[in-house]
Amino acid sequence: MGKWAKEHGLLLANLALFLMFFGGMIISGAAAYSEDQTAHGEPAVSILGYLATGQFVEATFENWESEFLQMAMYVILTVFLFQKGSSESKPMGRTAPQDQDPRDARIKHSTPWPVKRGGVVLKLYEHSLSALLLVLFLASFSLHALGGTEEYNQEQQSHGQPTVTLLGYLATSRFWFESFQNWQSEFLAVAVLVGASVYLREKGSPESKPVAEPHYETGA
Known part of the structure; x- marks a missing residue:
């Protein structure tokens, strides 16, 4: 067990951090949602009840879509583009x-089976990483839109305003503001990492060049 945990430590640590912060988001989100409900004379909700609200779905997948878009584009762009000196x-x-x-x-014997199979299976496998990330982005984008539509219509009804369809919500500035405010931050973070890794180092990290490596050396 100890060996397995060591071999998968990076994945396990990130999953643990995800669950911890996701749990914190749910608990604090339910509390904030209930406070808003009671302020408007509506009943508070339980944590489980909060999970069924449009606000939770919208907030969750609004963030996930930007992360998957960032990673998908990063995987694809690094196939064709270079940054001199960056790890x-x-x-x-x-x-x-x-x-x-x-x-x-x-x-x-250890060669992945799609490589052994060849043909269409190999062709798909060659781009399976970016394909998975793009599928996850599109799924998150869709759920963001669905949750946002429900939340938007709830607000509209509380103010005596007409509701909208899913396509109608996609045409609102609110939906695109929510998307763009997350997308821009993701690509800013990538740009900072790409540029900073030319001149700065982190000893022991595969995301950094060796500390004594010249700035102009490109790649790991």
């Missing part, structure tokens, strides 16, 4: 291991 870029002037054609690889 986040493939090396310049030479072929990177990621560019090698798997069809020319020597088949071993």
